[in-house]
Amino acid sequence: MTNPALETKGLTKAFGGLMAVDNVSFALAQGELLALIGPNGAGKSTCFNMLMGQLRPTRGSVHLNGADITGLSPRRIWRMGVGRTFQITATYASMTVIENVQMALLSHHGQVFRIFPHAHKMHRDRAMALLEMVGMAAQAERHCAVLAYGDLKRLELAIALAHEPSVLLMDEPTAGMAPRERIALMQLTADIVRDKGVSVLFTEHDMDVVFAHAHRIMVLNRGQLIAEGNVAQVREDPRVQEVYLGGGTVFASEGAAENA
Amino acid sequence: MGLFIAQVLTGLANAGALFMVASGLSLIFGVTRIVNFAHGSFYMLGAYIGYTLMQVLPGAVGFWGAILLAGLAVGVLGVLVEVLVLRPVYRAPELFQLVATFGVILVIQDLALLIWGPEDLLGPRAPGLRGVVRIMGEPIPKYDIALLVITPFVALGLWYLITKTRVGVLVRAATQDREMVGALGVNQAWLFTGVFALGTALAGLGGALQLPKGGADLMMDFNILTAVFVVVVIGGMGSLPGAYLAAVIISVLNVFGVTYLPQSTLVLMFVVMVLVLMIRPYGLFGREEVAGEHGQVGEPERPFKPAGLQVRLLVGAGVATLAAMPLYASTFSQVLATDILIFCLFAASLHFMLGLGGLVSFGHAAFFGGGAYVAALMVTHADSPMELAFILAPIGAGLAALIIGWVCLRLTGVYFAMLTLAFAQLIWSLVFQWGDVTGGDDGLVGIWPAEWLKETTVFFYFALTLSVGGIIALRHVAHSPFGYALRAARDSARQAEATGINTKRVQLLAFGLAGTMAGLAGGLFVFSKGSVFPNELEIARSFDALIVVFLGGVKTLAGGVAGGAFFKGVEDILVRFEYWRLALGLLIIVVVILAPDGIVGSLRKAAERVGLLKRGEDTT
Structure with missing residues (x-):
């Protein structure tokens, strides 16, 4: 039996008395596109930050392909083959698009502390191929600071894929994008999952995006996992409806009426 | 009692x-x-x-x-x-x-x-x-x-x-x-x-x-300034109760210091500051500064590429003109040019960490003066030959920079700047008050170059080679993977860390390199003057470098050097007049108002407007 790509057991983060993430256990299968949804403040980003090492869990463990990565630094986790994109894009504003990708490639090849070669000549072809993959090749020489937001998101994806990660974590990959861009970006992600065998965990608020692309969905509310399953299962789950639609009595009574 | x-x-x-x-x-x-x-x-x-x-x-x-x-x-x-x-x-x-x-x-x-x-x-x-x-x-x-x-x-x-x-x-x-x-x-x-x-x-x-x-x-102005900075930083930026408590601590400490440890009154203040910041990095009552997601204010820096053939030829011609100076210029002009070259290297070293790394140091003179003092102390106390003392200047300054940088990089932004200032002042007060070793206010004199460098023209070539070499080396590093990583750490530490770059180590090494180059400038300085005094370590010298970098243009690669040459050249002319400070101060204010992108940045914009240079994409 192969290990799950990423697995958490009893993952917990407490901020003082607040349980931001409370005893969350899940497994991301190899080659799976798994969505983590939930209302604002449910603990999605906290969860992500623990997976990626930005936050140290209060309790619980994180395993990557069977290896314990709990509490390792973001740098170590990245080196073990996890890529991530941020909810608010983080790119190098003073560089060109291609240089942003080259920087990640330089780091991947352990060349950050070299002072003799000219950086802008290094790994250009590979960087260009990555930009090609996310549809940014035409803008390779543009100044990163002038890009549209959707293009920044795509650039971030190229950066995250630079070290050929086995697991990709995407925190609200389509936030702030126009509807057509959203669909295009998630289609791109789904293609990458298929072609490269990358396992992806992503959070998302746009249910159209989630329902269209996710293989499986987990629902987080107030730090706890309240449901998981395929699209149809999650859609029908009364607890999920309650979280997303308030009281949920209408649905419940309608359901009762249908059953009667 | x-x-x-x-x-x-x-x-x-x-x-x-x-x-x-x-x-x-x-x-x-x-x-x-x-x-x-x-x-x-x-x-x-x-x-x-x-x-x-x-x-x-x-x-x-x-x-x-x-x-x-x-x-x-x-x-x-x-x-x-x-x-x-x-x-x-x-x-x-x-x-x-x-x-x-x-x-x-x-x-x-x-x-x-x-x-x-x-x-x-x-x-x-x-x-x-x-x-x-x-x-x-x-x-x-x-x-x-x-x-x-x-x-x-x-x-x-x-x-x-x-x-x-x-x-x-x-x-x-x-x-x-x-x-x-x-x-x-x-x-x-x-x-x-x-x-x-x-x-x-x-x-x-x-x-x-x-x-x-x-x-x-x-x-009075400079004397209180350092004390006030110390008080504000110890108390916590923006905190009134903190300022009061810190003022009391520093003042009481000073009075006791004068009575019991008269040689160390100045040192004491900075030791307290360093200790407080080590334990409470944002001062007694201060709160952590939440750095903006995009650290830079205003227009982000433009991307840059290594110089093309045209620029290289231009720089080559400039250096050749300088190198030919002994053919057409007086000995006095050569001394002046040596001064300017040394200062340009000093400014370029600060520009390297400030411009590329976003690390604003208020105490860079510590490494310039530090390098000068390392060499001078070697000559005075160990009777070492000039060559050895000279080599030890950048090494000593670089080591000091690594140690000081290691402490200071625990903080960011203005607190980082203040801590660098505190360390610089600490070194200054050590030198100033430890008269037996450093000569105190009287400085160290008789620090002359070796026999083969005695000639003004020869020393000019020596300084020219090392200064231009140092500046070119710094520029080269800017284009290397390390230079890119330094900019990456400044632009988005979050992304850099998430892609495996150890940003603190990158910044520490940049600090060390900047300190080494400043030390090299200091070594050149002490042997060109034959003496060194504590004012090469003082706050005003650090400010000189800062001003030059900002006036030249932080967001341009050539800013440090251009600003250094301009500022030092103008200063050397102005100091012949009685009220040169007034003139220089007004000049600085005028440049700041007319050229907010610095000299190089504003020239570039002007050149773009009239079509001499290709326009960058509009970022606003």
């Missing part, structure tokens, strides 16, 4: 003026984010103006009236400076304004010299408070008691103003989020002016109040 209490009381009395100046600086920084280097100058003006008014106004009413009026007058001058000098540059890149405030320091220095003359003025004693009171047998000046009583009232008044009034609400709101306050319809420009007026008036008041104790002299 009596002596102990007397000393505590003296310390508390001394804390008064320090607190007023520090709280003013703290308020101004909190609201406008301007590190007002000229704050000490307003304090000095308060003393001078108070002195003049006391000559005119009679009696006790006149004395106290003069103090209040001096505060008011300085506040008015503060408004003048804010409106004329700072307003035009609020939109300029981060920290650019501090260059303008440095121009103000120079102008005020010469104006004070012009009006009040070079003699130290002895402050008049307060009418009715001339004698001493005996407490447990120890004499305490009555005026100290008066100060002891007055300071808490000023502090309470300020506290009331800030916490209980509408103005105070605005000030506190602006300290937290300027943009939001602006969006809510508050006239930011006048809020800034008002706060600047209040802050400078407090400084003026402090200056006038301490007249009976310390009088007025032209060194």
